Amino acid sequence: SSDVFTNTSISTVMRCEGVRQCSLHLQVNTHLQLKKHIQGIYMCTVSAAMMEQCRLLSFSRSQKEKMVDHQVNIQDNCLEVGIGQDVYITLQTWPQFCNVAHSRAYHVPAGKIDYEVDLERKELHISVSDMLEDRDYHVRLCHKDYICAGTGAHVLLKKDNPVKNITLKYTKPVPCLCIEGWSVMTDASRVRVCPFKNRVEELWSGITFDPVEETISWEASCQVNAVISLCELQEQGMCQQLANSSQKYVKGMVTFKAVDPHPRLCMKFVTEAGTWIKCPFTGGNFPG
Incomplete structure (x- = not known):
């Protein structure tokens, strides 16, 4: 039946083994109508930058005896992902039957940067959205070369601050002047937009x-x-x-x-x- 998996939601969570050994994982929640022939579920993700990852969540005999023919709430956060990735998630019963599966695409938040230019004041009015909820977020101006070298204009947006709008001043509206943003975490990927790239x-x-x-x-x-x-x-x-x-x-x-x-x-x-x-x-x- 196509309604084996219901109320499925996907988000992200940070898992840390030490102070600095943190990585981003998918948080998958779903409800499963447990039938007697279902021994567990396969949970797989695939993206353009990664090989397919799969996990098998199996039910013990004692668990099945208590929960068969009931709706079971399943939570899992063991599949690692990267900031900004587009992943495709598939849930399947194990063993598989009647091609029952639940699939959906998910974009891992990386932070979306919008801006308005005030040429007279030489200011960039910047707003950030679609950022990781449990992480602070860096925003700075930089000159893009082989790397993006900071100009000194830099703000840290706090995760608990509902206002995600800032204003940064610039000196010259040159093509390589960019706004760069990234989450406060090790090896975070960076979002970069260059307002004057055509000037x-x-x-x-x-x-x-x-x-x-x-x-x-x-x-x-x-x-x-x-x-x-x-x-x-x-x-x-x-x-x-x-x-x-x-x-x-x-x-x-x-x-x-x-x-x-x-x-x-x-x-x-x-x-x-x-x-x-x-x-x-x-x-x-x-x-x-």
């Missing part, structure tokens, strides 16, 4: 000129692969590249020496995403 234009600001050394310099706020050169702005809006001025950029500072400041002297940035031209001396400005 590549912001990378080309920050050109400086040293009139004493006669050098013009630029350094990216984010890692970017680009070819940078000096060029002379033409009347038609084209920028004629100066000979032997091309430099390939990955990180660090790019410097051009023996520069004579001129309103039509510009820097050209070429990436896979496009080409940008910045003219720091337009209008007699001398960035320092």
